[in-house]
Amino acid sequence: MKSFKDFFEKYEWNDIKSKLEKVTLSDVEMSLQKKNKTIEDFLNFLSPVAAKKLEVMAKMTQQLTQKRFGKTIQLYAPLYLSNECQNICTYCGFSLDNSIKRKTLSDTELMIEASVLKSMGVNHVLLVSGEANKTVGIDYFLNAVHLLKPYFANISIEVQPLSEEEYQRLHDAGVNAVLVYQETYHQEVYKEYHPKGKKSNFNFRLETPDRIGKAGIHKMGLGVLLGLEDWRVDSFFNALHIDYLQKQYWKSRYSVSFPRLRPAEGIIEPNFIMSDKDLLQLICAYRIWNEDLEISISTRENEKFRNNIISLGATAMSAASKTNPGGYAVDKESLEQFETSDERSMNEIKNIIKKAGYDPIMKDWDAVYSGI
């Protein structure tokens, strides 16, 4: 097996769609009782009929999460480095065809943003940028990691797909996790959402987690943009991807995120609406299928949903997020990638977590444990 692409090509979107529709309640019940769950069980948990078992699934999710992760929620905040981007993505405010003011943080600006995050108690920072290799490429990222490393215990990165060698350099520089989302696994329509730029190459993106795994990155984050295509089918493929990666790169840890399409300037409306109940079912499906998977909930979600999900499967949450470069201090008015929904401060989120009987964790991992 050379990469996930070879594996992926054995599956058909429409076959998975019809399988999901044919799942019966007894299929779901049998899967819930199995000791070792497979990807077929995940498909059953994801099916429309499984919504009838949501209460049971939510209880199992709560128990399994507490058993594996304790009553803890890791907190992190994104730090947007740049909104420059060479791609057209029909759902993103940073898209090349959006005539917005472009901004990339200088070293000084980066440190000002970092100091605001530090003053909020943030110890885990997620570096985010658009995809503009010439201005915001590997050298820019290495410099940013070098500058930030003394101040943050945990640095994750969510930028354009890179080469294996570039991931190795990030790993050597102390990057803990790399996040890369396929957005949709529906290959036939992928190009309609990504008409221009390197991101329109479906397979290059699909093979990115393999390069991350080969580079020995400690943790990988995957997900799909919920709202583009049928969330059930897309989530099946996302889980299939994680399942494959866990077997190939078993030393890495894995996390999944659930970005639901949010409003932003000049973007499309969601094609598929996903309700809060649907999202809860999806989170439960992941947890019951895979007890080790980290589950991350961003500020795209509203306050009520985030309050409830603390005890229902979440292991990590972002808080007080700004989704524009300079958004914390140096250029508060620059364009956001998307509107956040939960705008509460870091302290407010910590208090909500404590009120739910959980511990907010600002740092749960140290470089010393993984030998970086």
Ligand code: SF4
């Ligand atoms: S989703 Fe990423 S690649 Fe696409 S336009 Fe936005 S920043 Fe650029």
